[in-house]
Amino acid sequence: MSALLEVRDLVKTFGSGEAATRVLRGLSLTLEAGEMAALLGPSGSGKSTLLTILGTLMKPTSGSYAMLGQDLIAADDKALTTFRNLHIGFVFQFHNLLPDFTALENVIFPTAVRMGRETPAARARGRDLLVRMGLEARINFPSANLSGGQKQRVAVARALMNAPELVLADEPTGNLDRASAMQVMDLIGQINRDEGTTFLISTHDEKIAGLCRRQIVVGDGVVTG
Amino acid sequence: MLYAFKIAARYLTASKAQTALLVAGVAVGVFIFIFMSALIGGLAEFILSRTVGDISHITIEAENSDPALLIAPVPDGAGHLLFVTERGGARTATLADAPTWVPLIEAVPGVRAVSPQITGAGFVTRGAQVRQVGVTGVEPGRESVILNLDGYMVAGSARLGSGLIVLGRDLADDLDLTLGQTLRLQSTNGVTATLTLSGIFKTGNGAIDGARAFVSLSTARTLFAMPQGVTRIEIKLADLNAADATALRIRALTGLDAVPWTDGAEQLMEALDAQAQTGYFLKTFALITIVIGVASALLLSTYRRRPEIGIMRAMGAGRGFVIFVFVTQGALIGVMGGVTGATLGYLALLPFPARDAFKAGTLPLDITQGSYGLAITLTVIGAILASILPARSAARVDPVTAIGQ
Numbered sequence: 001m002s003a004l005l006e007v008r009d010l011v012k013t014f015g016s017g018e019a020a021t022r023v024l025r026g027l028s029l030t031l032e033a034g035e036m037a038a039l040l041g042p043s044g045s046g047k048s049t050l051l052t053i054l055g056t057l058m059k060p061t062s063g064s065y066a067m068l069g070q071d072l073i074a075a076d077d078k079a080l081t082t083f084r085n086l087h088i089g090f091v092f093q094f095h096n097l098l099p100d101f102t103a104l105e106n107v108i109f110p111t112a113v114r115m116g117r118e119t120p121a122a123r124a125r126g127r128d129l130l131v132r133m134g135l136e137a138r139i140n141f142p143s144a145n146l147s148g149g150q151k152q153r154v155a156v157a158r159a160l161m162n163a164p165e166l167v168l169a170d171e172p173t174g175n176l177d178r179a180s181a182m183q184v185m186d187l188i189g190q191i192n193r194d195e196g197t198t199f200l201i202s203t204h205d206e207k208i209a210g211l212c213r214r215q216i217v218v219g220d221g222v223v224t225g
Numbered sequence: 226m227l228y229a230f231k232i233a234a235r236y237l238t239a240s241k242a243q244t245a246l247l248v249a250g251v252a253v254g255v256f257i258f259i260f261m262s263a264l265i266g267g268l269a270e271f272i273l274s275r276t277v278g279d280i281s282h283i284t285i286e287a288e289n290s291d292p293a294l295l296i297a298p299v300p301d302g303a304g305h306l307l308f309v310t311e312r313g314g315a316r317t318a319t320l321a322d323a324p325t326w327v328p329l330i331e332a333v334p335g336v337r338a339v340s341p342q343i344t345g346a347g348f349v350t351r352g353a354q355v356r357q358v359g360v361t362g363v364e365p366g367r368e369s370v371i372l373n374l375d376g377y378m379v380a381g382s383a384r385l386g387s388g389l390i391v392l393g394r395d396l397a398d399d400l401d402l403t404l405g406q407t408l409r410l411q412s413t414n415g416v417t418a419t420l421t422l423s424g425i426f427k428t429g430n431g432a433i434d435g436a437r438a439f440v441s442l443s444t445a446r447t448l449f450a451m452p453q454g455v456t457r458i459e460i461k462l463a464d465l466n467a468a469d470a471t472a473l474r475i476r477a478l479t480g481l482d483a484v485p486w487t488d489g490a491e492q493l494m495e496a497l498d499a500q501a502q503t504g505y506f507l508k509t510f511a512l513i514t515i516v517i518g519v520a521s522a523l524l525l526s527t528y529r530r531r532p533e534i535g536i537m538r539a540m541g542a543g544r545g546f547v548i549f550v551f552v553t554q555g556a557l558i559g560v561m562g563g564v565t566g567a568t569l570g571y572l573a574l575l576p577f578p579a580r581d582a583f584k585a586g587t588l589p590l591d592i593t594q595g596s597y598g599l600a601i602t603l604t605v606i607g608a609i610l611a612s613i614l615p616a617r618s619a620a621r622v623d624p625v626t627a628i629g630q
């Protein structure tokens with residue numbers, strides 16, 4: 001396996017002066033291509049902050065970040081937008097889907113926004129992904145009417161739409177019951193095995209973390225285990 | 226950006242009630258805009274047609290080259306000052322070539338009709354009753370081209386001919402005249418003619434109805450001893466507002482002193498101008514209302530959709546895409562509101578009489594002056610401008626805080 005991404009000495013400070021909060025204090029981490037890793041740590045330890053930086057949605061206060069050989073600290077907003085679109089998928093805990101669009105429309109968004117329209121090829125791939133997520137009966141369902149577990153599976157399908165190298169999932173099962181959570185994790189595991197997509201999944205759930213081959217523990221702003 | 230368009234359209238259809246209200250608000254603004262355009266335009270039309278519709282738009286009068294007479298005040302009882310002036314040679318000479326000029330003037334673009342006339346004064350006598358009248362000799366066939374005599378007839382016909390006279394109703398009533406009766410008309414030249422009353426008109430203008438007589442041009446020739454030429458050429462234009470320019474052309478073409486109706490009508494023009502200004506003022510307010518309405522509604526929508534905007538940004542939508550989505554919403558609202566308002570405006574104006582049939586007492590709304598295209602265009606531009614601020618604020622949404630992990 002080769003390194004998919006590498007962050008060195010990440011520092012992230014929110015605010016300034018007396019109110020300044022140093023969340024990341026020189027965190028370094030390497031993810032290999034094809035890994036399936038859980039991100040653990042107490043609440044407030046900086047898991048979401050790290051995922052946001054890895055997802056290029058926020059820049060660290062200092063430190064380096066390279067993925068697929070590209071320096072993502074120096075890149076501008078436009079370059080990062082394109083990079084995210086092609087190489088990074090996201091699954092969030094809340095607010096995942098566009099409520100006024102169907103499941104399929106949500107899934108193909110990352111491709112359609114790049115192409116400027118919804119192509120037949122994109123629709124076909126979107127359908128395939130939804131079928132794989134066990135949602136063939138919900139393909140053209142308004143996403144607002146889906147259950148929590150169904151929404152998260154649609155979100156996973158969307159994260160995979162552009163076949164990115166990395167999928168970042170921030171407590172993807174945090175809102176789900178045990179059965180739905182297991183179903184979502186099963187699907188993630190399958191994709192990881194079949195396609196070699198790298199997953200980094202933050203969670204508070206030891207059981208969920210146990211399904212991942214690697215556990216990364218964050219504490220005091222650095223990786224502790 | 227077909228895809229941004231799809232998303233914009235979906236956002237609008239997703240909250241139908243809100244969109245409908247917004248479009249209705251814009252439509253009301255457009256409706257007001259169109260209503261004001263039709264009203265201001267119609268009013269101007271109405272006022273113009275009332276004041277200058279029945280008069281000549283360009284007039285050429287025989288120049289009186291007689292030297293000005295300076296008459297010293299004559300003390301009471303000092304006797305009578307009698308003077309005789311020969312008709313100035315230049316007066317007839319100038320328009321003696323009327324038969325040459327008329328076809329030339331008729332060929333000038335924008336000229337709708339030309340009426341060569343002989344005008345003068347005289348007395349109508351019936352029995353013991355005498356009334357002073359202004360006499361206008363008009364070519365048969367051209368009776369109605371300047372003053373719409375035909376449209377004002379209450380009895381008989383406007384058609385003039387040899388031995389015929391057409392009078393206003395006030396005068397006819399004064400003299401107890403009915404159609405077909407004869408009367409005597411004596412001109413200031415001392416020529417008397419016996420004429421048959423062949424038509425009675427009522428224009429509503431007392432000066433015309435009570436003191437004007439129309440005879441044929443040939444009758445006028447006899448009355449005023451003018452075997453050839455005319456004293457006056459009246460010209461009607463297709464467009465009132467072209468009078469100044471057309472008068473210049475005619476002057477250049479013929480060398481005659483063609484006077485447009487606007488000479489001496491400054492007050493009227495100022496009043497119409499002020500009225501138009503009021504119209505612009507109100508229309509501008511209608512547009513500002515549209516802009517504020519669209520801007521506030523879209524700003525609210527960007528706030529409500531912050532999480533979604535964050536998601537789209539995270540999925541690889543650029544700032545430009547987000548801007549396009551919201552500007553397109555503004556444009557769509559502008560188009561829908563504009564077309565709805567214009568349609569409603571048109572339908573609301575339909576029942577009002579056409580401009581040729583304006584009557585006192587009703588609003589002179591001119592459906593042809595609704596400025597529908599302008600209203601829609603300005604609305605769409607306004608709505609697009611209104612959406613720029615919300616669109617920019619949407620593009621600046623920080624995905625991290627918007628998704629709110």
Ligand SMILES: Nc1ncnc2c1ncn2[C@@H]1O[C@H](COP(=O)(O)OP(=O)(O)OP(=O)(O)O)[C@@H](O)[C@H]1O
Nearest residue numbers: 014015021023042043044045046047048049050630
């Ligand atoms: N935008 C921000 N401004 C100020 N402080 C912030 C901001 N975002 C996060 N923080 C702080 O940074 C710290 C880490 O937050 P983060 O959300 O990364 O923790 P987490 O490990 O994801 O916690 P949880 O397990 O509860 O989700 C917290 O103390 C939080 O209050």
Ligand SMILES: [Mg+2]
Nearest residue numbers: 047048049630
């Ligand atoms: Mg978190």
